[in-house]
Amino acid sequence: MRTQMLQSVLNDLRSSSGDIEGCAIVSLDGLTVASSLMEGMDENRVGAMSAAMLALGEKTAKELGRGRLDQVMVKGESGYLLLIGAGKDAVLIVITNAAAKLGLVFLDARRAAQSITDVL
């Protein structure tokens, strides 16, 4: 039941924009809880990189006096990665192409993260 609700949040987020190539909920230890990814994307790799990025983001924010971590954004030449905390124990990662309107993706992702927090 919870799994279905989480999957439904991810499906809605992914279908909200053609620029979103995938999204996943990852536990803080790097295990994927649920995902909706473009064919060919490796769920385990997404989980592992998200957890690593989140851990270092947290450490960096703390060490440089920015307080508790809220979001991490990575921009590559082929698109964006967006990580947003979803509850105490999980993170939502959103993977977009380079054409994505970042403000809109942030907005939708933040709403999805809130829904995920409510379910978890």
Added chain:
Amino acid sequence: MRTQMLQSVLNDLRSSSGDIEGCAIVSLDGLTVASSLMEGMDENRVGAMSAAMLALGEKTAKELGRGRLDQVMVKGESGYLLLIGAGKDAVLIVITNAAAKLGLVFLDARRAAQSITDVL
């Protein structure tokens, strides 16, 4: 001479907004090349965390098919960290408070990174 030019770019960037608490140019191995930081900020810590974040950002962007790394943004509850590549061998880090208008900081930081690239 180069040092003075780099310092001048950082001073200009930092004074462009009261929300920017510090900025620094860091080599890819984590050594600080030049910096303009709020009193109490540790130059070595800024350098080390920037280099670590950049290395993991590059790996993550590559592993998840986003291509060559362009920018990393970390949002904490007390402000933002922005990392932008400046030439092949260095990165510009900008540290802001939570009130910063992110779009404007991105714009100014990107221009500064270009100036730094030209000098290095």
